[in-house]
């Protein structure tokens with residue numbers, strides 16, 4: 001607390017990202033990064049970008065990147081917005097599209113950055129409880145609202161919501177913006193991007209941090225109607241003209257274009273996930289269905305805090321959320337390589353034996 005702080009700063013409860021330990025030799029399964037490096041085409045593009053041209057500002061409109069994203073989904077470039085990670089894109093979404101008289105709706109168990117943005121921008125919100133099975137029930141969102149946002153698949157549960165349910169929601173909810181945060185969609189969840197030409201109030205956000213292995217580059221995007229995108233551009237141009245630097249642009253374009261590498265690595269993650277779920281079941285874990293590059297799993301008898309700290313003693317880090325109490329028995333485990341899965345299963349086998 002300081003007398004020099006603006007009022008709003010006193011009231012902020014900032015987001016706490018997963019730990020990024022400065023230790024080597026860790027099996028790091030706590031922040032949903034991709035275990036595989038980015039496409040070799042990305043590395044090539046980044047090297048080519050390391051030239052004298054860095055003295056010049058990048059393109060404020062990121063036209064090359066928007067074109068690559070538009071081409072991926074058969075959209076027009078003016079239906080695409082890009083930012084410094086999807087967290088920045090989401091921040092602009094909250095400010096530009098989700099601050100209204102009526103409250104914003106999101107699930108009670110979801111990405112914990114959403115209430116943080118509400119605090120930052122003074123947005124009123126209401127949380128809608130997930131079902132007993134931790135599922136989003138779109139019926140429960142059938143009330144007057146100032147906007148709706150949730151991830152699909154949801155985080156930290158990993159549970160995918162079928163596209164037909166999203167369309168059901170969109171058919172009924174025409175008076176406010178519906179944002180589907182598809183950070184993890186490429187690991188086996190149906191995308192809503194194909195619906196944006198039908199529903200002018202639908203905005204879909206994506207990141208290059210997960211399925212395109214570029215968490216370190218910080219690139220995310222939103223696709224939606226021209227009307228929604230224009231609001232985001234207005235906020236961005238009142239905040240930072242150059243959120244995508246020259247490296248980010250070059251690397252992200254190459255990543256979007258290397259579809260073969262993208263498909264190969266995401267399919268490998270899905271295969272590893274399915275095998276890991278089976279191995280965990282054999283050890284007495286119950287895992288929620290996952291359409292993501294992570295799983296949410298609990299042991300029938302062993303305490304999650306204890307398991308987390310014992311895994312840590314063996315240099316394996318997973319994520320545990322203390323609250324709300326409903327999710328306290330669960331561990332959120334990022335899918336790594338097959339070799340990392342084996343280390344995890346060997347460690348858990350030892351821990352559970354003692």
Ligand SMILES: Cc1ncc(COP(=O)(O)O)c(C=O)c1O
Nearest residue numbers: 085086087111151183207209220
């Ligand atoms: C649901 C969800 N949305 C968005 C993000 C933000 O990703 P990034 O800022 O790396 O694009 C995350 C990151 O973990 C996430 O879990």
